[in-house]
Amino acid sequence: QAQLVESGGGLVQAGGSLRLSCLASGRTFSTYAMGWFRQAPGKEREFVAAMWWSGGSTYYADSVKGRFAISRDWAKNTVYLQMNSLKPEDTAIYYCTADASIESIRRGVITYWGQGTQVTVSS
16 A cells, blocks of 8 residues: 655754655656645644656745755655744745645645655744
8 A cells, every 4th residue: 555654854943944844655646746744733734845756847835935845766655844944933844745636735735645654843
């Protein structure tokens, strides 16, 4: 069965960087869109970034544009989220996602979710 496993979360000071990884397994994701969502305490889940596994355009929430970058490594079946210039408001659980439609990912109607990884940014 399809599985998405995140890693790389942790505690970082404001202004610092983290790179999240998402190992995809159990099916072929080559025709899928991959993305990242996050959920802060007491808030709804929100879209962060997305891209087609095959490459091409990337999509970002306005709140992370210019600071975060999504990428993937074919050989490692891994999607990354490089997070720079982190702010306390980036504190959340970050989820890796996959769906046949990139619009579905942006709307949050998603087929596959990872278990999440905690990112905490201290001020």
